[in-house]
Amino acid sequence: MVNAPDWSDEMRNVAAALFRIEKHRSEQDVVDSLGHLAEWLSGPEQASLRRAIIVWFYRVFLPNRAPGLEFPDVSDVTDLHEVHDMLAERIKKWPEQWEARGREEGRQEGRHEGVEGTLRKQVELKFGELPAWADERLKQASDEQLDIWVARILTVDSLDALFAEEPSS
Incomplete structure (x- = not known):
């Protein structure tokens, strides 16, 4: 050896x-x-x-x-x-900085999961059980997209309208 x-x-x-x-x-x-x-x-x-x-x-x-x-x-x-x-x-100072960054990432992830879960519940209450395509859209959504859908859920009459893409300007 x-x-x-x-x-x-x-x-x-x-x-x-x-x-x-x-x-x-x-x-x-x-x-x-x-x-x-x-x-x-x-x-x-x-x-x-x-x-x-x-x-x-x-x-x-x-x-x-x-x-x-x-x-x-x-x-x-x-x-x-x-x-x-x-x-x-x-x-x-590195361990403190890494810990702070980890806490911030955890907060962001928790917020995302919370908004996604609330929106999922609202969609199911309004339209019934989610089809697989809609469930997948929710899982893949960014924070910004979830915020748009949270505002839109109050005024749309269908899942298609909720998940419709915004027209490009």
Whole structure:
């Protein structure tokens, strides 16, 4: 059996550090690996490699791992120590931001389901059991479409009229 690679500072393996960032087990792994890279690549001869890592980190890694969170423009960042320090500070706030985003998504989903359920009940009370095509239209409706139908249910005389497309203007 092959031994797992040594992630210690002595190894100074840039590729392994990047792999560890990409396949991290925790946000702290990312912070630690960036710290190692910042130290290892501090020499002036490694400026282009540092820049490439910064660009990859901001344009590829972060958008995939922390979607929806805002970060500085990559052109404003020139130092891996700066990236490490920013990440070490911001990483503490990520769970709160993800939790808030999850609550908001849950509220939106709950509102959608509530409006859909109420409209379904109104349609069944007014027109009887829903045919499969009407049931499918309700299930696939956007929030905006449901709002239109909620207003329209009061004035229409048929399911066809309720679900009729609005004329284009």
